[in-house]
Amino acid sequence: xxxxxxxxxxxxxxxxxxxxxxxxxxxxxxxxxxxxxxxxxxxxxxxxxxxxxxxxxxxxxxxxxxxxxxxxxxxxxxxxxxxxxxxxxxxxxxxxxxxxxxxxxxxxxxxxxxxxxxxxxxxxxxxxxxxxxxxxxxxxxxxxxxxxxxxxxxxxxxxxxxxxxxxxxxxxxxxxxxxxxxxxxxxxxxxxxxxxxxxxxxxxxxxxxxxxxxxxxxxxxxxxxxxxxxxxxxxxxxxxxxxxxxxxxxxxxxxxxxxxxxxxxxxxxxxxxxxxxxxxxxxxxxxxxxxxxxxxxxxxxxxxxxxxxxxxxxxxxxxxxxxxxxxxxxxxxxxxxxxxxxxxxxxxxxxxxxxxxxxxxxxxxxxxxxxxxxxxxxxxxxxxxxxxxxxxxxxxxxxxxxxxxxxxxxxxxxxxxxxxxxx
Amino acid sequence: xxxxxxxxxxxxxxxxxxxxxxxxxxxxxxxxxxxxxxxxxxxxxxxxxxxxxxxxxxxxxxxxxxxxxxxxxxxxxxxxxxxxxxxxxxxxxxxxxxxxxxxxxxxxxxxxxxxxxxxxxxxxxxxxxxxxxxxxxxxxxxxxxxxxxxxxxxxxxxxxxxxxxxxxxxxxxxxxxxxxxxxxxxxxxxxxxxxxxxxxxxxxxxxxxxxxxxxxxxxxxxxxxxxxxxxxxxxxxxxxxxxxxxxxxxxxxxxxxxxxxxxxxxxxxxxxxxxxxxxxxxxxxxxxxxxxxxxxxxxxxxxxxxxxxxxxxxxxxxxxxxxxxxxxxxxxxxxxxxxxxxxxxxxxxxxxxx
Numbered sequence: 018x019x020x021x022x023x024x025x026x027x028x029x030x031x032x033x034x035x036x037x038x039x040x041x042x043x044x045x046x047x048x049x050x051x052x053x054x055x056x057x058x059x060x061x062x063x064x065x066x067x068x069x070x071x072x073x074x075x076x077x078x079x080x081x082x083x084x085x086x087x088x089x090x091x092x093x094x095x096x097x098x099x100x101x102x103x104x105x106x107x108x109x110x111x112x113x114x115x116x117x118x119x120x121x122x123x124x125x126x127x128x129x130x131x132x133x134x135x136x137x138x139x140x141x142x143x144x145x146x147x148x149x150x151x152x153x154x155x156x157x158x159x160x161x162x163x164x165x166x167x168x169x170x171x172x173x174x175x176x177x178x179x180x181x182x183x184x185x186x187x188x189x190x191x192x193x194x195x196x197x198x199x200x201x202x203x204x205x206x207x208x209x210x211x212x213x214x215x216x217x218x219x220x221x222x223x224x225x226x227x228x229x230x231x232x233x234x235x236x237x238x239x240x241x242x243x244x245x246x247x248x249x250x251x252x253x254x255x256x257x258x259x260x261x262x263x264x265x266x267x268x269x270x271x272x273x274x275x276x277x278x279x280x281x282x283x284x285x286x287x288x289x290x291x292x293x294x295x296x297x298x299x300x301x302x303x304x305x306x307x308x309x310x311x312x313x314x315x316x317x318x319x320x321x322x323x324x325x326x327x328x329x330x331x332x333x334x335x336x337x338x339x340x341x342x343x344x345x346x347x348x349x350x351x352x353x354x355x356x357x358x359x360x361x362x363x364x365x366x367x368x369x370x371x372x373x374x375x376x377x378x379x380x381x382x383x384x385x386x387x388x389x390x391x392x393x394x395x396x397x398x399x400x401x402x403x404x405x406x407x408x409x410x411x412x413x414x415x416x417x418x419x420x421x422x423x424x425x426x427x428x429x430x431x432x433x434x435x436x437x438x439x440x
Numbered sequence: 441x442x443x444x445x446x447x448x449x450x451x452x453x454x455x456x457x458x459x460x461x462x463x464x465x466x467x468x469x470x471x472x473x474x475x476x477x478x479x480x481x482x483x484x485x486x487x488x489x490x491x492x493x494x495x496x497x498x499x500x501x502x503x504x505x506x507x508x509x510x511x512x513x514x515x516x517x518x519x520x521x522x523x524x525x526x527x528x529x530x531x532x533x534x535x536x537x538x539x540x541x542x543x544x545x546x547x548x549x550x551x552x553x554x555x556x557x558x559x560x561x562x563x564x565x566x567x568x569x570x571x572x573x574x575x576x577x578x579x580x581x582x583x584x585x586x587x588x589x590x591x592x593x594x595x596x597x598x599x600x601x602x603x604x605x606x607x608x609x610x611x612x613x614x615x616x617x618x619x620x621x622x623x624x625x626x627x628x629x630x631x632x633x634x635x636x637x638x639x640x641x642x643x644x645x646x647x648x649x650x651x652x653x654x655x656x657x658x659x660x661x662x663x664x665x666x667x668x669x670x671x672x673x674x675x676x677x678x679x680x681x682x683x684x685x686x687x688x689x690x691x692x693x694x695x696x697x698x699x700x701x702x703x704x705x706x707x708x709x710x711x712x713x714x715x716x717x718x719x720x721x722x723x724x725x726x727x728x729x730x731x732x733x734x735x736x737x738x739x740x741x742x743x744x745x746x747x748x749x750x751x752x753x754x755x756x757x758x759x760x761x762x763x764x765x766x767x768x769x770x771x772x773x774x775x776x777x778x779x780x781x782x783x784x785x786x787x788x789x790x791x792x793x794x
Contacts, residue, residue, distance in 0.1 A: 139787070145570075150783060152577065168772070414585045415586050415589065426579075430568055
């Protein structure tokens, strides 16, 4: 206790200011549990976990552009639109099931890559204003997307008006498209009860840490890493015992929604991919372009090309993320499903403690959890305190915008202050 | 220095001076007008609508001029001023005011509220120099969503604004119930050749244009322009740039607040909650269509821009409906034109690579 106090003292101020946004969110969620007594923990976990499987991939798709110095790519909505175009094509030919879903991934990839390329070109022309440009690109692309689905389909490309996806007058795609057996197609491949998943994951992680610790060659044995190791093991051991207890006693936590293994594996694979990518030459290029474009250029890195590659990767990943999201939702809201994706994903990443120039896989995952906790608790708090759930819904919309505004504002403000100091 | 060179080639680069977006949109407007004539749409009705929407949106577009001139870029935080104006009107209705009394009261209180918020907003912009546009956008969004909470929780009791059951204000409030529907429009309005001219509306808009034009010929106005054109040079000549940026953004916010009052009375409804969320973008697009850039704008840019943009949209709507029934093609066109223009302007910003 004493030691941890000392540790806090050194970086007390910067620790709080650097993590202001995550701290606010943790406090808010805890406050929600204190106020809204009607929320069972198992319901919360069900809701949170399914939101996590849905959104994590999209949030992770934002990381590469941040590292490459493009800031927060609100333009991932363009990727989401590519995914929806692919989905509409697949549904148009009645291709069902997992193979249909895989075909969606295959079709979405080149479309997203093309759009990502064009967006990247644009970002190179709007250097220094990428974030506002990416926001407006989303709006602009939405116009073209609507033109495609409300006008081109039917007027230019002839389609039968008897098709269940086409509006009755034969022009344009319906407001909502039923996804048939594409719904849950990834999830139903393999599902595991939640507490069993917790048990297995914790056990594997614990074993992994122990092996690294005692079979590893040379581990630094200073006190802080020791403490970290003990803390990790303690948490994992607690989780193992906790999950065994609830499996044995079959308590309410066993009612938590089952874990879709394929989705989790995809998210894990993406985390691993980002981790590996940053170690390659390309990943180093992203970093150096992100730090200083002039120096990167003079070191022989093709800055423009590197930035475009970063945007293409981000857009393609976003398209895949949107497909994961949609198969979980079950119906495609043709003209609305993509609109909020950029805003919410960016907010989630920022809540995890990321900034305009720094983002990690851990921040993205933590942010997704924290942000969605707030999203679930907000209407509950509105209901409990004011008797109106809608109040909470307005409040969480406010939080989305305020978090983005605050995080960007603090970042620029700090940067400006620092540049004044050096001047 | 930059101004001198601009003046020198003014004649030569006439097209360049007008700007590519203006030329394209003007050409497109003419095409749509011809299409309207060929489809035998009623021209007087189209012109009347264009005039009304021109005046209606005018002040909101004019609000872009001071902020661009001061160097903070287009005022993407226009919703801040808009919610101030809405708050003032809602308070006026709650106090039982009607007609011109309501408009006078709400204009005065809107000015008071928006001077304060404009000041704070200007302060914020000074803290985040270099990223004003992005942060302004999110500040505006935050203000709108925060005010949504206020609309829902405010303990007003006037039956003209509330829901039948429960608390909070309605999403749209009809202004004819308080005798303020179109009263500025109808002031001295007349009809010639079937064209309705909303004299009062246009007069108010042009009065503000003239005031703005005069303001930028005063000492403060010129100092604001100087700070926007070349901040380092202006600072060296003893101009307080931060103060001028705040003044310009106060003016912009006040114009937005008054602009929404003018807009609402012409529209006949007050729209609360998420309605103001995206109101900044059409206004930004309009001033850019008028030939402004993210760092240069004038009153004439605002006037020409709002006329072309609103005129095009007003004419395109019936034309598109006539040609392709069932699809809202004009709304799609608005999205593409509006955001395309903003993107074009962003590519013209001389941004530094880090």
